[in-house]
Amino acid sequence: MSIKVDQVLDCKGLSCPMPIVRTKKAMDQLEAGQVIEVQATDKGSLADMQGWAKNTGNQYLGTKEEGNVLKHYLRKSNPGEIEEAAKFEHTIQNDELEKAWAENQTDMILLDVREPAEYEFKRIPGAVSIPLGELEGKLDTLDRTKEIHVICRTGSRSDMAAQILSEKGFEHVKNVLPGMSEWNGPTESE
Amino acid sequence: MVKALSAKEVAKRAVEGKMFILDVRNESDFKDWKIEGKGIESINRPYFDLIEGVEDVLEHLPKKEVLVVCAKEGSSVMVAEMLDEAGIKDVYYLEGGMNAWSEYLLPVKIGDLKDGGSIYQFNRIGKGCLSYLVESNGEAAIIDSARAIGAYEDFAKEKNIEIKHMIDTHLHTDHISGGRRLAEKTNATYWLPPKDAEEVTFSYEALEEGKDITIGNTKIEIQPLYTPGHTIGSTSMIVDGQYLLSGDILFVDSIGRPDLAGKAEDWVSDLRDSLYNKYTSLSKDLVVLPAHFGKISELDEKGAVQAPLGELFEKNEGLKIESDDEFRKAVTENLPPQPNAYQEIRQTNMGKIDPTSDEQREMEIGPNRCAITE
Numbered sequence: 001m002s003i004k005v006d007q008v009l010d011c012k013g014l015s016c017p018m019p020i021v022r023t024k025k026a027m028d029q030l031e032a033g034q035v036i037e038v039q040a041t042d043k044g045s046l047a048d049m050q051g052w053a054k055n056t057g058n059q060y061l062g063t064k065e066e067g068n069v070l071k072h073y074l075r076k077s078n079p080g081e082i083e084e085a086a087k088f089e090h091t092i093q094n095d096e097l098e099k100a101w102a103e104n105q106t107d108m109i110l111l112d113v114r115e116p117a118e119y120e121f122k123r124i125p126g127a128v129s130i131p132l133g134e135l136e137g138k139l140d141t142l143d144r145t146k147e148i149h150v151i152c153r154t155g156s157r158s159d160m161a162a163q164i165l166s167e168k169g170f171e172h173v174k175n176v177l178p179g180m181s182e183w184n185g186p187t188e189s190e
Numbered sequence: 191m192v193k194a195l196s197a198k199e200v201a202k203r204a205v206e207g208k209m210f211i212l213d214v215r216n217e218s219d220f221k222d223w224k225i226e227g228k229g230i231e232s233i234n235r236p237y238f239d240l241i242e243g244v245e246d247v248l249e250h251l252p253k254k255e256v257l258v259v260c261a262k263e264g265s266s267v268m269v270a271e272m273l274d275e276a277g278i279k280d281v282y283y284l285e286g287g288m289n290a291w292s293e294y295l296l297p298v299k300i301g302d303l304k305d306g307g308s309i310y311q312f313n314r315i316g317k318g319c320l321s322y323l324v325e326s327n328g329e330a331a332i333i334d335s336a337r338a339i340g341a342y343e344d345f346a347k348e349k350n351i352e353i354k355h356m357i358d359t360h361l362h363t364d365h366i367s368g369g370r371r372l373a374e375k376t377n378a379t380y381w382l383p384p385k386d387a388e389e390v391t392f393s394y395e396a397l398e399e400g401k402d403i404t405i406g407n408t409k410i411e412i413q414p415l416y417t418p419g420h421t422i423g424s425t426s427m428i429v430d431g432q433y434l435l436s437g438d439i440l441f442v443d444s445i446g447r448p449d450l451a452g453k454a455e456d457w458v459s460d461l462r463d464s465l466y467n468k469y470t471s472l473s474k475d476l477v478v479l480p481a482h483f484g485k486i487s488e489l490d491e492k493g494a495v496q497a498p499l500g501e502l503f504e505k506n507e508g509l510k511i512e513s514d515d516e517f518r519k520a521v522t523e524n525l526p527p528q529p530n531a532y533q534e535i536r537q538t539n540m541g542k543i544d545p546t547s548d549e550q551r552e553m554e555i556g557p558n559r560c561a562i563t564e
Contacts, residue, residue: 015262015264016237016260016262016265017237017238017241017260017264017265017268018264020237020238020241021241021268024238024241043552044261044262047216047218047219048216048236050216051217051236051238052236052238052239055236055238
């Protein structure tokens, strides 16, 4: 299964330092928030990709191994993402959501608006994935009678999503804060 | 112009010279394992933090003579060129990177044998593995061979000696033995303790007490001495009545760990008996030649690792534990992490799996970690 990304970078057959050098160049061209898949055969690229992402503030999402090829997924960070104050007035804290979600999922939708690659590597069991950019086209798939909790990594994309939903007439919407970055409840992948 | 420095030259400087190293691998690799030596000073800055420029690291470097090190070579060349452009004089990179460092063997002559012949220690400084070559009258035995057998082959060719015996004191868990491969190439006999060989897929000669091995016509004797504990088969060897090859049972600064084959509790009393009963009955003048060192400080000025048995009974903490209970705790609790890929390494040494040479190199990355202390 392939994960939807904004760019695929082929670094197969290249040895260190080229996979990281190429990734850096490609990331410089991306918009903040976009996701890149880096294909590499150099085994050392795994630890280096993680270290590089950490030191540059970019988001390392995960790696899939397919035969000899390592597919690394990274998301270009958005410097404003964390600072931007959430504007949507109805919010719920991570721990409150964790409790509510554990008790009753039938009247609730947990909407994850991060990129598919982020969702792929770490998500709350039962969460529905609709990336922010696709939300307006997929409103019909959401049950308006249910309470919708919107989550992303840090609360900023979900804030925008909550505003969109509210404008489109959804009445029971809450933005989850701070979001997946500090989520301590159960998660799953793939 | 940046210059390549071979692992051999770096080993020389690690033992007797001076070198400033900029290690550009990622932080966890550096923390795990790095080039060490009495004259070595090193700092870590991952190459991926230096892609934009080396300005930030310059103030931490000397103005001349810097060796840049990475895993395979590529990144160190890139960073070395940047340092060169930034004005540092004599910038080197490590040829073949840490892979080459891990495999390099430094041969050191330990001494002469009574009726002619001599014994050499091959120090794999990068991994802390010690192997031995005993030669007399044009014949040789190699004990605890490293995977990279080229150094022994070159040595034998240069001295015009024939390799007759390849011996492993035990089934190794930290490195892939070159014993079987070199035995096949040279038509030598491959010896292994039978209790460690119950699952092996190849034929071998049983290394057992009473089966002395003779080299050359001057009858250099290698006497096996069953000393279980690190593994159930672990066998020490007394060479020429002078040297005690202690395998992974006794090291200069520590003792062997009993847990790597998954049977720590079972083997504690074997280990205690080997060290506290069998070894104590041997001559104190025997020179202990172990299969590993743990700290670079164990190397003498030639790069050799050795000590008289009597001295170790006085100085080695692992030989001075009075109660059985304390001993059990010391060898089963708070042990260092296991060697990298140790289970796959055992499988490979049993002939059960046959990884490619790249995979084997990868499996052997890191320190040996066969002692109870780091």
